């Protein structure tokens with residue numbers, strides 16, 4: 001089984017820097033309109049598929065005024081801790097994605 005235990009986002013959409021830990025089997029996400037709930041789900045989508053659910057233009061997901069973003073997902077895959085990283089760099093096309101065992 002694959003489980004996401006934590007996700008950290010840097011300069012991704014409305015997030016400058018934020019981390020979310022998922023400790024229970026079921027997680028609810030709540031917040032005001034525009035707080036970033038859907039953006040958080042899109043960060044999880046990036047971790048799984050190295051792309052946004054919404055757009056193919058990765059630069060659109062860089063926080064306005066910043067020059068790239070980074071997403072780090074901490075996974076547990078059949079008891080083995082792993083890290084999935086997605087990086088979009090300044091003016092670069094595409095995403096650097098990597099998954100590593102910890």
Ligand SMILES: Nc1ncnc2c1ncn2[C@@H]1O[C@H](COP(=O)(O)OP(=O)(O)OP(=O)(O)O)[C@@H](O)[C@H]1O
Pocket residue numbers: 012013014015031032033034035036037038039040060061062063064
């Ligand atoms: N590239 C970006 N840079 C800065 N802010 C961004 C960027 N892309 C999106 N946003 C901001 O993210 C916010 C929307 O976040 P999101 O859609 O995740 O909210 P939500 O919590 O799902 O809201 P709702 O309850 O209405 O569905 C908006 O304020 C939007 O301006």
Ligand SMILES: [Mg+2]
Pocket residue numbers: 037038039
């Ligand atoms: Mg939403």
